[in-house]
Structure formats: structure tokens, C-alpha cells
Amino acid sequence: FLRHWSEGIPIVVTDLKMQGNWGPEYFIEQYGTTEVTLEDCETEVVWPSKVVDFFQTFLEVGKWTRITKLKVSSLLYTKSTSSHGMQDWPLRENFSTKLLELHKSFAKFVPCPALVLPDGVLNAALHYPLNGIAPDTGPKMYFAYKTVSDDHHNGSTKLHMDLTDAVNVMLWASPDPDKQPGYALWRIFPATSAPLLHRFIREECGFTGPRDPVHSQCIYLSPNKCELFFKKYGIRPYTIRQYPNQAVFIPAYCAHQVG
Numbered sequence: 001f002l003r004h005w006s007e008g009i010p011i012v013v014t015d016l017k018m019q020g021n022w023g024p025e026y027f028i029e030q031y032g033t034t035e036v037t038l039e040d041c042e043t044e045v046v047w048p049s050k051v052v053d054f055f056q057t058f059l060e061v062g063k064w065t066r067i068t069k070l071k072v073s074s075l076l077y078t079k080s081t082s083s084h085g086m087q088d089w090p091l092r093e094n095f096s097t098k099l100l101e102l103h104k105s106f107a108k109f110v111p112c113p114a115l116v117l118p119d120g121v122l123n124a125a126l127h128y129p130l131n132g133i134a135p136d137t138g139p140k141m142y143f144a145y146k147t148v149s150d151d152h153h154n155g156s157t158k159l160h161m162d163l164t165d166a167v168n169v170m171l172w173a174s175p176d177p178d179k180q181p182g183y184a185l186w187r188i189f190p191a192t193s194a195p196l197l198h199r200f201i202r203e204e205c206g207f208t209g210p211r212d213p214v215h216s217q218c219i220y221l222s223p224n225k226c227e228l229f230f231k232k233y234g235i236r237p238y239t240i241r242q243y244p245n246q247a248v249f250i251p252a253y254c255a256h257q258v259g
Contacts, residue, residue: 010188011249013111022171024055041067042154069144147259154220155259161214169247187237191253196233
């Protein structure tokens with residue numbers, strides 16, 4: 001694993017055996033009355049809801065009218081101010097306490113625990129100075145409805161880049177209306193392509209803002225845009241279909257998006 005990982009390419013680990021049932025029914029039963037916020041992945045419109053409402057619709061395959069993800073309002077702090085913003089539910093600081101059984105199960109089955117877990121000896125976060133501000137390395141969860149992979153829709157997660165290596169494990173996915181297994185569609189760009197991506201987004205995607213084109217997380221590259229990027233620079237993203245009980249390892253500085 002470490003030999004391939006040192007090459008800076010994404011790695012997929014399959015056939016994970018996780019204890020417990022972590023489908024929608026579990027979250028409805030345990031957290032159904034919890035108040036949350038839902039966000040439209042395409043318009044970024046938000047509205048109040050409850051966990052039960054999100055997951056009931058989650059189970060109704062083919063009946064979704066919006067590509068929605070589960071969020072929660074929380075205080076975000078900077079050096080001088082604080083403000084309310086949207087974060088994934090549950091909040092990171094609540095994961096190990098409110099979802100204790102899931103947290104324990106994750107720690108037991110996740111691949112390469114020495115590299116991944118907060119107390120893993122190969123995890124740089126473990127060796128961060130005690131008087132420093134350690135980076136937010138999770139774990140955390142993410143819930144979203146299935147999207148449409150075409151040139152007219154955004155995915156559930158827009159193009160962005162993490163400053164640390166990351167692993168994403170899929171616990172559950174609803175089948176397609178034709179009963180085929182559901183999956184998440186990843187497009188992961190090599191870290192070396194970052195300067196070209198910045199240029200491409202400014203030239204071909206109409207990005208004119210002062211912020212960073214990737215870190216702003218406001219762009220989703222459609223299939224046609226990915227093909228145009230290949231024609232201009234000869235680089236294709238790693239395209240991965242992730243199914244339940246699979247883990248996707250993403251190297252730091254690899255821009256990626258999820259459909």
C-alpha cells in the first residue's frame with residue numbers, strides 16, 4: 001500500500017467488513033427528531049428540516065426533486081470574529097460522542113489504521129505540537145442524494161482540494177430504479193495538474209472572483225469540461241465508481257469532486 005501511495009495516486013480498497021447497520025433506518029430511529037438544515041447542491045438554497053425527513057426521502061428512489069445534502073448550522077471562528085455557517089452533520093466534535101457505536105466500528109474496520117486513525121503512529125496529526133492548533137482531520141460524515149452525471153447538473157460535492165491526505169468510506173447507497181447498485185462518482189485530478197486547473201477554470205468556466213478557483217468550492221466540472229481539459233492539457237482525472245463497503249484514499253493537493 002505505502003509503495004503505491006508514495007506515487008501520489010488515489011487508491012481504492014474493496015470488500016471492507018464493517019460491523020453494524022448504518023443505513024437510513026438507523027439514523028431515522030436514533031436521530032430522527034434532530035433538527036438539521038438541508039442544502040440544494042445546485043442552487044445552495046437552504047431550509048430547516050429534521051433527520052427523519054431527509055432519510056425518508058432518501059429511501060424513495062427516483063422521487064427526489066432536489067439534489068440535497070444534510071448540513072447543520074454552527075458557529076465558525078476566525079482570529080477576530082465569529083459567524084454562523086453550514087457544516088456537515090453531525091459536527092466533527094460530536095461524532096465520537098453522539099455516534100459512539102459508529103465511531104468504534106469505523107476505527108475497527110478502516111484500512112491502514114496506523115495511517116488513518118487520529119492515534120495512528122503514521123498520522124502526522126498525532127505528532128502535532130501540543131501547543132499548536134491541530135488541523136481538522138475528522139472523522140466526519142456526509143449524506144447526499146444521488147445526482148445526475150451530465151452537462152446540466154452539479155454533483156453533490158463541487159471541485160475542491162484538501163491540504164492533507166484523506167480516506168472516504170461509503171457505508172450505504174440506494175440502488176438505481178433499475179435495481180443496479182448505487183455508487184458515488186469521483187473525479188480526482190493529479191496534484192501536479194493544480195496550476196493548469198486554476199488556469200482552465202478562469203479561462204473556460206467564467207471564474208473571475210478574487211478567491212482561489214479551487215478552494216472557493218464553487219465550480220463543478222461537467223463531463224464536457226473534463227474532456228476539454230484533456231484536449232487542452234492531455235490530463236484526465238482518475239474516475240472512480242465507489243460502491244458501499246469501499247474506501248477511496250485521496251492524496252493531499254489532488255483536486256476532486258463527487259457526483
